[in-house]
Amino acid sequence: MKGKRMHDKIRRHAAGLSALLLAAPAWAAGGAKAESAIPDPARDWDLLWNEVIFDISVIGILFAIVTAWFIWQARRRPGNEVGASPGLSPASAVGWVVIPIFVFLSIDLYTAANGWVLWNTFRDVPAKRMEIKLESGMYSWDYTYPNGVRTQNELVVPAGTPIVLRMTSRDTLHSHYIPDFRVKEDSMPGRITYLWFNPTKPGEHIVTCAEFCGVMHGYMAGRIIVKAPEEYAAWMKGEETRLAALNAPAETPAPAAKTKPAKPAAKKT
Amino acid sequence: MNLKEWIFTTDHKRVGVLYLIGSMAAFAVAGVMALLMRAELSTIGPTITANPTQYNVWLYTHGAVMILGFQIPALTGFFANYCIPLMIGAKDVAFPRVNALSVWLFYVGVILALLTFFIPDPPDVMWTGYPPYSTITTGNTAMYSFTVLILGFASIIGGVNFLTTVAYMRAPGMTLNKLNIFVWCTLAAFVLQLIFVPVLGTAVSLISMDKYLGTNFFDPTKGGDVLTYQNLFWFYSHPAVYVIFLPFIGVVYEIIAAHAKNMVFNYKMVVYGGVGGIVLLAGEVWVHHLYVSGMADWLRIGQMVTTLMISIPVGLMMIGLIGTLYKGSIAFTTPMLYALGVVFLFLIGGLTGIPLAVPSLTLGVSDTYYVVGHFHYVMAVAGTFAIFGGVYHWFPKMTGKMYNEFWGKTGFWITFVGVNIVFWIMMDIGVEGMPRRYYDYAHFPQFEGAHQWMTAGAGILAVGFAIAVLNWILGAMKGEPAGDNPWGSPSLEWSTVSPPPHGNWPSPPSVAEDWHPYGFKKA
Numbered sequence: 001m002k003g004k005r006m007h008d009k010i011r012r013h014a015a016g017l018s019a020l021l022l023a024a025p026a027w028a029a030g031g032a033k034a035e036s037a038i039p040d041p042a043r044d045w046d047l048l049w050n051e052v053i054f055d056i057s058v059i060g061i062l063f064a065i066v067t068a069w070f071i072w073q074a075r076r077r078p079g080n081e082v083g084a085s086p087g088l089s090p091a092s093a094v095g096w097v098v099i100p101i102f103v104f105l106s107i108d109l110y111t112a113a114n115g116w117v118l119w120n121t122f123r124d125v126p127a128k129r130m131e132i133k134l135e136s137g138m139y140s141w142d143y144t145y146p147n148g149v150r151t152q153n154e155l156v157v158p159a160g161t162p163i164v165l166r167m168t169s170r171d172t173l174h175s176h177y178i179p180d181f182r183v184k185e186d187s188m189p190g191r192i193t194y195l196w197f198n199p200t201k202p203g204e205h206i207v208t209c210a211e212f213c214g215v216m217h218g219y220m221a222g223r224i225i226v227k228a229p230e231e232y233a234a235w236m237k238g239e240e241t242r243l244a245a246l247n248a249p250a251e252t253p254a255p256a257a258k259t260k261p262a263k264p265a266a267k268k269t
Numbered sequence: 270m271n272l273k274e275w276i277f278t279t280d281h282k283r284v285g286v287l288y289l290i291g292s293m294a295a296f297a298v299a300g301v302m303a304l305l306m307r308a309e310l311s312t313i314g315p316t317i318t319a320n321p322t323q324y325n326v327w328l329y330t331h332g333a334v335m336i337l338g339f340q341i342p343a344l345t346g347f348f349a350n351y352c353i354p355l356m357i358g359a360k361d362v363a364f365p366r367v368n369a370l371s372v373w374l375f376y377v378g379v380i381l382a383l384l385t386f387f388i389p390d391p392p393d394v395m396w397t398g399y400p401p402y403s404t405i406t407t408g409n410t411a412m413y414s415f416t417v418l419i420l421g422f423a424s425i426i427g428g429v430n431f432l433t434t435v436a437y438m439r440a441p442g443m444t445l446n447k448l449n450i451f452v453w454c455t456l457a458a459f460v461l462q463l464i465f466v467p468v469l470g471t472a473v474s475l476i477s478m479d480k481y482l483g484t485n486f487f488d489p490t491k492g493g494d495v496l497t498y499q500n501l502f503w504f505y506s507h508p509a510v511y512v513i514f515l516p517f518i519g520v521v522y523e524i525i526a527a528h529a530k531n532m533v534f535n536y537k538m539v540v541y542g543g544v545g546g547i548v549l550l551a552g553e554v555w556v557h558h559l560y561v562s563g564m565a566d567w568l569r570i571g572q573m574v575t576t577l578m579i580s581i582p583v584g585l586m587m588i589g590l591i592g593t594l595y596k597g598s599i600a601f602t603t604p605m606l607y608a609l610g611v612v613f614l615f616l617i618g619g620l621t622g623i624p625l626a627v628p629s630l631t632l633g634v635s636d637t638y639y640v641v642g643h644f645h646y647v648m649a650v651a652g653t654f655a656i657f658g659g660v661y662h663w664f665p666k667m668t669g670k671m672y673n674e675f676w677g678k679t680g681f682w683i684t685f686v687g688v689n690i691v692f693w694i695m696m697d698i699g700v701e702g703m704p705r706r707y708y709d710y711a712h713f714p715q716f717e718g719a720h721q722w723m724t725a726g727a728g729i730l731a732v733g734f735a736i737a738v739l740n741w742i743l744g745a746m747k748g749e750p751a752g753d754n755p756w757g758s759p760s761l762e763w764s765t766v767s768p769p770p771h772g773n774w775p776s777p778p779s780v781a782e783d784w785h786p787y788g789f790k791k792a
Binding site: 045048049052053056057059060063064066067070071073074075076080081082083084085086087088093096097100101104105107108109111112114115116118119121122123171172173175177179180182183184185186187188189190191193195206208209210211212213214215216217218219221 | 601
């Protein structure tokens with residue numbers, strides 16, 4: 001597909017640009033050779049976030065110190081009743097525009113390039129993955145597994161398998177926010193949006209709604225439970241049995257039955 | 270003082286003062302809303318109301334009234350009205366009666382916004398009014414739409430008025446390169462208002478049509494699209510940030526130049542690079558409000574670059590401010606403290622905005638308290654400090670009297686400490702995951718202590734603002750006479766008597782060739 005090639009090309013350029021602007025920052029290199037291993041977007045996010053926060057702290061503190069020094073130097077006192085700012089020659093006036101523009105622009109492009117690399121990590125879904133459908137509604141998260149198993153407000157996933165959520169909403173806007181995985185994306189009626197995360201090790205993570213969705217917005221929370229693959233397989237078996245028992249007397253097939261036959265992705269890892 | 274004369278006034282200074290009174294009333298109400306919210310959030314679970322909708326109404330009122338009823342009218346209503354004709358040496362604005370209409374509409378809008386407290390089912394749609402919630406809520410979305418439309422209309426006719434005034438009514442000899450920075454900034458803000466307010470008007474009208482008239486602009490089951498509204502809304506509402514930013518930074522320039530008695534550093538850089546650059550970029554960055562909304566990926570990436578590029582004009586304006594302080598003669602008066610406060614608050618707010626320009630980082634912090642803390646620093650608090658500093662700065666001109674310097678400084682420091690407690694902590698817990706617009710945070714119990722600190726900080730900053738307002742009222746009633754030009758500024762508004770009479774000058778002023786609003790000379 002042309003779009004995909006274009007995308008890859010742009011990504012290579014972005015990675016190259018970032019390497020050019022700063023001598024090989026560790027996380028840009030990590031983003032560029034991410035084809036083989038499953039990337040960990042949350043870890044990359046932390047690295048870039050810390051980097052940016054460090055940079056703006058340095059800029060901010062330097063700027064504040066310089067400003068405070070100017071203010072103190074220029075305080076009104078005998079002998080300094082009126083300002084004496086030096087006049088600018090036309091050349092230096094232009095210089096004071098052009099040089100800052102290039103300084104700011106280089107910081108901007110550097111930030112943009114690295115942000116872009118991370119963006120691709122967050123948006124390029126790994127080929128080996130489990131796709132789960134999510135329908136959000138006032139005020140619950142309803143998950144449907146590939147094999148038709150459904151859960152509400154509790155998503156059980158196997159450690160080590162990237163999870164893609166294909167999301168929509170049955171009423172208002174919601175945003176599936178998993179603070180621990182540093183990711184969120186709105187869901188809304190009429191469109192399917194997605195996000196993916198990489199649960200590397202067993203544990204529990206809170207899911208909370210990050211887009212104002214109604215009166216009980218603050219109470220719209222759930223959990224992501226990451227289990228070891230074997231525990232997950234056992235749990236899923238139990239759920240499948242339960243689903244089969246539920247479906248047995250039913251006349252109509254569950255809507256999830258239309259999707260492709262389930263292949264428990266968990267076993268691959 | 271004759272009330273009828275004030276209501277039917279066409280004098281730009283009185284219109285300005287009416288704007289000031291109305292917007293300060295709006296500020297007080299919206300400030301009380303903030304305190305109520307902080308009180309509610311001081312403990313997990315219900316604290317002062319058991320009804321989440323009540324909290325959402327406070328939140329809606331706080332946001333909508335602070336932006337549409339306080340900051341925009343105070344900056345483009347009060348300061349523009351009071352200062353622009355005086356700064357350019359005009360007797361009044363080009364269309365005085367249109368000006369009066371504008372302030373009447375503003376009062377209608379504010380009263381409509383405040384009726385929120387007296388109707389059943391008040392609006393609870395946040396100031397953004399996103400559908401589908403705004404079209405299915407039992408809250409009164411029409412109230413929201415009409416408030417926005419009326420205040421927007423007031424602002425548009427104000428914009429036409431001031432563009433005409435500055436184009437045609439400058440004093441003889443007042444060339445464009447001799448305009449005060451504040452005049453340039455405000456003109457730019459009005460240009461943005463004229464371009465973008467109609468888009469907001471469209472957006473909120475369509476919401477009400479969807480809800481009450483059965484149209485389906487935003488209903489995907491009937492061919493509409495939810496995201497269209499968010500695009501329309503932010504297509505205006507991001508430029509609206511510059512409608513607030515430009516005049517407030519203009520006010521800060523006036524204060525810093527006058528109280529440092531110094532020439533503005535690199536005037537043309539500030540005007541053409543700073544103000545001009547912001548006008549050029551203002552309309553191309555709105556998607557950074559939609560980074561997690563499900564927008565097309567390429568648009569998120571494209572507007573990441575434009576959003577980061579905003580740092581260029583804003584950086585040039587900051588260089589201009591710092592350069593004006595350099596080798597100045599700085600008097601630490603109350604207005605100057607507020608202006609310097611803006612420099613530091615804006616520095617924090619601006620730099621913390623850089624991660625928010627990057628879509629991938631936004632995935633983690635969008636819609637959290639980090640964003641709330643950031644925009645309060647950069648726009649809400651910095652803007653409010655500039656407004657308070659500006660009122661102090663022109664207080665002697667408006668009243669002919671002097672405020673109390675001690676209480677002015679005391680009020681400033683109390684507020685400065687308070688805002689940093691509230692909004693620094695807010696950004697901190699935002700990074701850790703505290704989402705915004707929560708009535709309750711039962712599943713984030715670890716943040717309760719931080720919330721209590723913020724509530725305490727909100728109380729502190731409110732005391733500081735109250736001291737400032739009391740200082741003005743007492744100063745206006747029984748302050749010392751201030752003289753015509755207490756700051757020794759050559760800017761034209763200080764060349765007339767305080768307070769200026771109707772018509773501003775006995776005979777129209779003209780300016781000499783070597784005159785400049787920032788040409789401070791040794792007395």
